Amino acid sequence: MGKQNYKNHRKFYPPHHFIYLPLLLILEGIGIYNIWNDSENKLSWILFSIVIFLILYLAIMVRQHYALGNQNRIVRLEFRQRYFEIFNKRSDEVCEKLKFDQIAALRFADDDEFKELLYKALNDQISGDQIKRSIKNWRPDHHRI
Known part of the structure; x- marks a missing residue:
């Protein structure tokens, strides 16, 4: 693959x-x-x-x-x-502020990019598609349905 x-x-x-x-x-x-x-x-x-x-x-x-x-x-x-x-803390407040497409897109980012893109998603309200397009080191998900 x-x-x-x-x-x-x-x-x-x-x-x-x-x-x-x-x-x-x-x-x-x-x-x-x-x-x-x-x-x-x-x-x-x-x-x-x-x-x-x-x-x-x-x-x-x-x-x-x-x-x-x-x-x-x-x-x-x-x-x-x-x-x-x-x-190392709960995500309840963060999850309430994000749309599902943003959460789904963030799973493709590696840990370093995750932090940066999460900040942009929360503060700049970038869409899930914009998050995916911004990822430089794609973290694959081969187990999706």
């Missing part, structure tokens, strides 16, 4: 992103196409398209909801632990 950085830090789950979802999109396209071109079975194709759309919607939303909700909790916990290890 190559060195992780801003440009390649996103992660995909190939069976879901490149097989299951495209297959559902193709089936949805077939259903919509046949609604207009198969007048004998139009009602069947409408029902088919609705069912495929609902399966597609549920596949995207349920997977994302559970995985991201759990991941967000872990990212917050990791931030609290790291803050305690670096500053």
